Amino acid sequence: MSTVSYDGVSRTYPGNDRPAVDRLDLQIDDGECVVLVGPSGCGKSTSLRMLAGLEDVDAGTITIGDRDVTHLAPKDRDIAMVFQNYALYPHMSVADNIGFALKVAGVGKAERMRRVREAATMLDLQELLDRKPRALSGGQRQRVAMGRAIVREPQVFLMDEPLSNLDAKLRVSTRSQIAALQRRLGITTIYVTHDQVEAMTMGDRVAVLNGGVLQQVDIPRQLYDKPANVFVAGFVGSPAMNLIRVPVVPDGVRLGDHVVPLDRATFARIDHNPEVILGIRPESCRTTPQDGPELHVRVELVEELGADAYLYGTAALGSDRHTDIVARIDPRCAPVTNAMVRLTVDSTQVHVFSASSGQRLSS
Amino acid sequence: MTRFIPTRPAGRSPTGPSSTGPSPRVRTLAQREARAGRTLLAPTLVVIVLVIVVPIAWTIVLAFQDLRLIDIRRRGLMGDFTLDNLTGVFSSPGFYNALTTTLLYSVVGTATSIGLGLVAALALRGWFRGRAVVRGFMLLPFVAPVVAVTFVWQTMLNPQFGIINEIGTSVFGWTNPIAFLTQRSTEVSILGLEFDVPVALLTVMAFQAWRYFPFAFLFITARMTAIPAELEEAARIDGATPTQRFRYVIWPQLLPVIALLTVLRFIFTFNEFDDIYLLTGGGAGTQVVSVRIYDLLTARGDIGAASAQALVLSLVLVILLGIYFRFFGRHLQDA
């Protein structure tokens, strides 16, 4: 068990101008589970593969515990990895798959079998030990891949989208099993996913990457409540936060016919810029009349999801300007398509970002 | 934020002096991979260079020396250089005859073996009971040892007791048995016109088509199974007849592999030695260049002339391939 640390780590693929990972700084505590999340091509997998030793590091250092592993071969790093396609050895039985790393390490047969059984019991695989991978279901294969990782008791677990090959239902149950297992074993884990729900539920902390650059690392709650920039604000949360470019007025920002007041500190950080980007979560809009700024919205579509409903519409911002907007509404009094509704915005829950840099301005 | 990342982090790494420049001990993944690659390939490379590349280079050297087989124990690698061998190649009528024969043999042999392979592949396309066995039969001529099959052909074509001449004289009413492998040519009259038919050359060409059509059959069959069935079903729904389906659906799909086969078969036929040497010994108008080289080497012991002819043979092949690639390179890319 160990800490993991990326210090200014960069990777540029041969023939590319832009680095796939650009000066990544990330410290992961002992026993912590950190999720790397971002859209495809954001560098999350490259970051993981550099830690695994499957990818060269062009600049910076990676340390596990107090060992510099930047240029060590994968076999010398004492890590275990679960691959997206599981990478089970098709010519070996489940038991041999799980025990392969121990066999390579020269662990004796009796000891090996004991540890394989132990891992298999933990993952409910005892009945399947003699089978070949092709005779297993998707979920079983996933568990074998997990078994192969835990049997080694490595310093670090690496997981590269381990759930993306499972169907939606199995994904939810396996997600919680992996989270529970990780907590029980207390092994430092780096988990890569493109699914933000997975990221928010699995990680002690979540690191959001985009374009090879780390955007924000924080606990899930904080990521949702205080996104550091426009990208994180738009990426975390479903449906995404409404991001509206609005003009700055003396005591706040103008939203349609109304003024959204801002606190002093935020206002000071706007620093005379004429415009900012206002972020409003769908759940911060209400159809019921309340105090606060109002938007006139033409309803285009209502998505009913049972407990919730989401309204997709176009809001008038005055003088011919319009913006698309999403709001969470009460499904029992959902408006019809093309109806005009008033949405009240909870002005205490808005986020303000710089229109030029995209950085967060509100506290 | 500046985004300038030096491609070579050595020494000037932004993280400071503690970071990792490539020092002699520390190798990057790419360097380790390259090292492993070279190490793993080394044994093969050594053998290839020793037994293929060096001899080819040496042939070039030998081609410019006046060297007899009996001299080789006494002489070093570098003797007196001369152009006599090369001028000898071009001034001897035997060489031009052999080259013409080689070209004829290669073109006809390539075309017939691929044509026959295509016909066989089409005939065996649909499933029927026993197809696997028939497919196995199709490959027999190719896998059977060349010495055995040439011997059987010689026996079958034997004028005294060969089965072909026996059937020819008793069933088809030939007046005389035909010496398929030793007769240079015979006069045949068709519709009142007299033709000179090169008997032995046609026989070795037939042997070549027989022995190598399985090779074409294999490749074409493999390609044909990869054609999605939907393509032909769509053509059938569009009302295409079997010939139209072949012409517009199957043939275009096969074209790349046929282009590839043409190159491969042409190279192999052009360089062919065993078949002709074993069937006719190069006699009766079947002396191709490679057989001629062998004769020069063993019967006359003339290493210099043999090397010069081998060199010219390769050059002719390279030129022909160059022309071919100019016109059909695109199809080959697809294959």
Add this chain to the structure above:
Amino acid sequence: MAQTHQSRCRWNRDAVETRVFGVLRWLVIAVLVLVTAFPLYYMVMLSLRSLDQVVLRPGVLWPAEFDVSTYVSVLTSVADGGQGFLVFLRNSFVIAVLTVAATLLAAIPGAYAISRLRFAGRRQVSALFLAVYLFPAILLAVPLFVFFARIGLRGSLVGLLIVYVAQTVPISIYMLRNYFETVPVSLEESAAIDGCSRFQIIRWISMPLALPALMSTALYVFMIAWNEFLFALLFLAEDRDRWTVSLGLSQLAGSIEIPTTVLMAGSVLLTLPIIGIFFLAERMLVEGLTSGAEKG
């Protein structure tokens, strides 16, 4: 068949073609089977007849009585008045097996390197290997003949072995490379993380997964070495004890003293192992040889 819109007119082009090709197809199959199988049948049949019978009645296709004395004669050693094919068989077998072993030993790491590892010169090396087949064997024969004569390897099985390996390694690498490329990279990465060195990855992951390709390559190489004739002729012709079956048969085929039927028995002995291997492993061989073509 059902939805021809001119169902009244039964003789439209489609129907005619379908019928004609339906018949033609069986005709072609029959001719092809006859043409491919008959020479081998003829070989076996002739080996079981006596020469007098063959000369007297050459048209017989099923002998009245079987005569196996030809096989005894061809296998018996020269000292005992036979042709000594037993020794030739042993020589051929030893050379073919050693060629397979040596070729695979070089080709497995070579093919792995070319299919998996990135290094400068990789493409040039692949091109070099294919260029090998551009040159006639006879071109290599001249300098190799000279070279082996000088270092005294001419007439030795070792010299022949080296030549065979050089001739079979490129095609073996080509066959194996296509297969190694189908092994998912993540399996090897997984093995690397499980603690394997490069060598261990090849030994424990790539090789077991490529086993079918290894088998087919081995059989193909065996076939080439067993059937080879030119270099055997150049290197071994002088010493009868070192002849391979191919060489022995070709050397004796010209002789008048040995009955053709006895040599036919020799042909059968030369062909039988290859045909046996072939029918046992046809599928594997075919797939191994054409796996590159199918991608097109």
